[in-house]
Amino acid sequence: MNIERSYLQKLINVIGTSDIKIITWVRRSWKSELLLAFKAYIESNIENCNIISINFNDYRFKWLRTDDALYEYVESKYNPSKTNFLLIDEVQMCTGFEDIINSFHNSKKYDIYITWSNAFLASSDLATLFVWRTFEISIFPFSFSEFIKYYGYTDIDLAFWEFIEKWGMAWSYQYETSTEKDTYIKWIYETLIRRDIIDKYNIKFEALLDNITKFLMDNISNITTVRKITNELKSKWTPINHKTVSAYIKYLCNAFIFYKIKRYDIHGKKYLSMQDKYYLVDHRFKYAVNGTKDRDIWRVYENIVAMELLRRWYEVYIGKLHEKEIDFVAMKWGETLYIQVSDDLSNEKTFQREVTPLLQIKDAYPKILITRSKQNTQQYEWIQILDIARWLLDN
Numbered sequence: 001m002n003i004e005r006s007y008l009q010k011l012i013n014v015i016g017t018s019d020i021k022i023i024t025w026v027r028r029s030w031k032s033e034l035l036l037a038f039k040a041y042i043e044s045n046i047e048n049c050n051i052i053s054i055n056f057n058d059y060r061f062k063w064l065r066t067d068d069a070l071y072e073y074v075e076s077k078y079n080p081s082k083t084n085f086l087l088i089d090e091v092q093m094c095t096g097f098e099d100i101i102n103s104f105h106n107s108k109k110y111d112i113y114i115t116w117s118n119a120f121l122a123s124s125d126l127a128t129l130f131v132w133r134t135f136e137i138s139i140f141p142f143s144f145s146e147f148i149k150y151y152g153y154t155d156i157d158l159a160f161w162e163f164i165e166k167w168g169m170a171w172s173y174q175y176e177t178s179t180e181k182d183t184y185i186k187w188i189y190e191t192l193i194r195r196d197i198i199d200k201y202n203i204k205f206e207a208l209l210d211n212i213t214k215f216l217m218d219n220i221s222n223i224t225t226v227r228k229i230t231n232e233l234k235s236k237w238t239p240i241n242h243k244t245v246s247a248y249i250k251y252l253c254n255a256f257i258f259y260k261i262k263r264y265d266i267h268g269k270k271y272l273s274m275q276d277k278y279y280l281v282d283h284r285f286k287y288a289v290n291g292t293k294d295r296d297i298w299r300v301y302e303n304i305v306a307m308e309l310l311r312r313w314y315e316v317y318i319g320k321l322h323e324k325e326i327d328f329v330a331m332k333w334g335e336t337l338y339i340q341v342s343d344d345l346s347n348e349k350t351f352q353r354e355v356t357p358l359l360q361i362k363d364a365y366p367k368i369l370i371t372r373s374k375q376n377t378q379q380y381e382w383i384q385i386l387d388i389a390r391w392l393l394d395n
Contacts, residue, residue: 010137011038011113015046020105020130023115025139025256031115032057032089034139038113042085050082052110056093067096071103078109086110098129105130138256140311141282144304144392157374160389164300172284186288189257197251211238212248216258216278217286221302221327223263223275223318249278256281259310264317264329266338266361277318279306298343301388302327305341305370308392324357336365345371345385358383 011034014021023031032055042049052074054061064070078084086104091097091114104110142150144163153159165178172181194209203209211233216224226246233240252258259279263272280286283303309316309330319326319338328339338361345351358367359381367383370391378385386394 007034007137007139008037008041012041014135015042016111017135018105018108019133019135020101021113021135021137023113023137023139031139035087035089035113035115039085039087046083046085048082049085050077050079051085051087052077053087055089057090065094067094067100070094070097071100074100074104074110080109084110086112088112088114090115092116102130138310140307143308143311144389148393156389156393160392163389164297182284182288185282185284189285189289193255193257197255201247201251203248203251205239205244208233208238208240208244209248209251211236212245213252213257214290216249216252217280217290220279220283220286220296220299221277224278225275253278257285259306261306261316261318261328263320266319266321266326266329271317272320279303281307298341301343301370301372302341304392305339305388309339319357321357321360324360326357326361336363338365338367340369341388342369342371345369345373355380355383 011021011023023034025031039051039053042051054064054070054073056062056065064073074086088094088101091101094100101112101114105112144160147153147163148156148159151159151162153162172184175181175184194213197203197209198206212229215229215232226242226249229249230240230242230245233245249258249260253260257280259281261277261279263275264270265272280303283300305328306316309328312332314330314332314337317329317331319329326338327341328337330337330339338358340354340358342350342354345354354369358369361367368391369380369383369385370388371385372389373385373387374389375387376390
């Protein structure tokens with residue numbers, strides 16, 4: 001499995017910092033492979049180092065799944081004459097790991113890197129679990145660039161269509177057909193992610209969790225509120241209340257199935273607390289769980305752009321400009337991008353609908369319209385019109 005260089009570089013950049021470095025993502029990602037790649041980098045590039053590496057998925061380390069055993073093992077491997085790296089994969093499988101990791105960090109003897117599964121811990125738990133500062137690296141599904149490298153495509157346009165059909169969890173790539181991939185992805189959802197959520201949060205209404213999941217999958221790119229979901233499900237005679245819906249959505253986001261994107265008032269320069277959008281970590285979940293009868297290709301494009309912006313470390317918001325909406329406002333280190341996404345601009349009415357909100361933004365930040373043009377960059381007034389496939393390859 002090829003490891004995206006940006007993730008590995010992210011780890012390399014924080015070598016020697018005092019933070020506890022934590023790698024997270026949805027079940028069946030390649031967190032473990034990233035940690036192995038990082039270990040190989042240390043061995044090849046850091047002189048006089050001592051690597052203490054533990055993988056709790058490996059049966060050989062089963063005996064370390066208690067706090068005392070882990071503490072004694074790590075301390076026995078410590079070498080005071082070297083730089084000591086502590087790498088622990090699936091740390092949550094050790095009981096009492098929080099106190100042990102805090103103790104190791106407090107000793108200032110180890111440069112600590114750990115992975116955990118969202119099944120047991122959410123990113124929001126970091127502040128309460130660890131006394132010290134943490135540095136989190138969230139891993140996303142394969143990018144289009146990684147997809148092309150993996151399959152060796154030379155035709156960008158053919159590759160993009162295949163990307164739409166095959167994009168997904170890293171390990172789904174070992175299957176040849178879309179049916180096999182969907183079967184695998186559905187298995188991940190049903191037996192790992194869904195079951196993890198039910199077990200962790202003691203879900204009593206499994207059918208309600210499924211209905212909320214399917215609703216969010218069908219409404220990617222739509223403004224969504226807890227009240228709207230509640231009213232929709234109530235109309236189908238589902239016993240439900242706002243509090244339960246809100247909690248179940250939070251669990252789905254904690255599991256990295258959905259990412260909540262909040263709204264931003266461009267004119268007022270303020271964040272809005274209501275009417276969010278939810279995007280799937282991988283649109284293949286929608287096809288695997290809900291079927292392919294509604295392809296909704298424009299929703300897929302918007303979902304792909306949302307995940308790519310997150311992958312590129314942007315803060316992502318839905319833009320509100322008076323009564324108009326901008327699909328994405330992406331911010332990073334003083335940079336701001338305004339982005340509209342459309343699957344087809346051949347209709348003049350559609351074209352004007354997409355460009356009008358961008359033209360009404362008067363600041364100097366880039367305005368971008370991403371579509372499926374199969375062409376290089378075009379210009380309309382001060383708006384860049386970019387083909388989605390080529391934009392995805394432009395890092």
